[in-house]
Amino acid sequence: MRRINDGPGRVLLVVYVVFAISAGARAVFQIATQFSDAPVAFLLSAFSALVYLVAAVAIGQGRRGLALVAVWIELVGVLAVGLFSVVAAGDFPRSTVWSDFGIGYGFVPVILPILGLLWLRRHRPTPAG
Numbered sequence: 270m271r272r273i274n275d276g277p278g279r280v281l282l283v284v285y286v287v288f289a290i291s292a293g294a295r296a297v298f299q300i301a302t303q304f305s306d307a308p309v310a311f312l313l314s315a316f317s318a319l320v321y322l323v324a325a326v327a328i329g330q331g332r333r334g335l336a337l338v339a340v341w342i343e344l345v346g347v348l349a350v351g352l353f354s355v356v357a358a359g360d361f362p363r364s365t366v367w368s369d370f371g372i373g374y375g376f377v378p379v380i381l382p383i384l385g386l387l388w389l390r391r392h393r394p395t396p397a398g
Contacts, residue, residue, distance in 0.1 A: 272331045272392070273328055273331055273333050273336060273388065273389060273392045274328050274329055274330075274331050277388065278328060278388060278392070281328060281384065281385060281388055282325060282328045282329050284377070284381060285321050285322075285324045285325035285328060285381075285385075286321075286325045288317075288318075288321040288366075288374075288377070288378070288381070289318055289321035289322040289324075289325050291374075292314055292315075292317050292318035292321055292366045293315070293318035293319075293321075293322070295314055295318075295366070296311055296312075296314040296315035296317075296318050297315075299311040299314065299363070300312070300315065303363075306362065306363055307361070307362045307363035309360075309361075310361055310362070310363045310364065310365045310368070311363070311365075313346075313350060313365040313366075313367065314365045314366050316346070317343070317346065317347075317365065317366040317367055317378070318366070320339055320342050320343045320346065321343070323335065323339040324336055324339035324340055324343060324385065327339055328385075333389060333392065333393070336385070336389055337386075337389050340382045340385040340386055340389065341382075341386070343378075343381070343382040343385070344382035344383070344386065346367055347367040347370060347371060347378045347379050347382065348370075348379070350365060350367035350368060351367055351368065351369060351370035351371065351379065354367075354368040354369055355369060355370075366378055
């Protein structure tokens with residue numbers, strides 16, 4: 270059985286690293302310079318960066334269980350924040366990575382966890398015996 274970070278798993282890993290860096294850099298800049306404008310939105314962006322980082326490290330180290338937890342948190346987060354940012358747009362004066370289901374990032378934030386879960390499902394351990 271191939272490891273979760275082999276083949277297409279490497280592409281998944283690279284995308285998670287890119288999103289961890291981009292979301293993290295954006296959050297750090299916004300928190301440092303504009304925090305009072307939209308603290309919840311900026312903290313959500315920082316949280317998303319942390320989730321992307323954990324997913325990247327877990328995939329990179331071949332830790333399927335941790336990767337599953339991170340990717341599920343990511344999916345629930347992007348769906349919840351995406352829905353809330355559409356339904357209660359006034360509560361989001363500034364966008365997050367997950368706002369509007371990741372529209373600012375080409376909807377990759379809503380597609381990525383689905384692809385991640387499919388990949389991890391494909392690489393689940395087989396029962397011994």
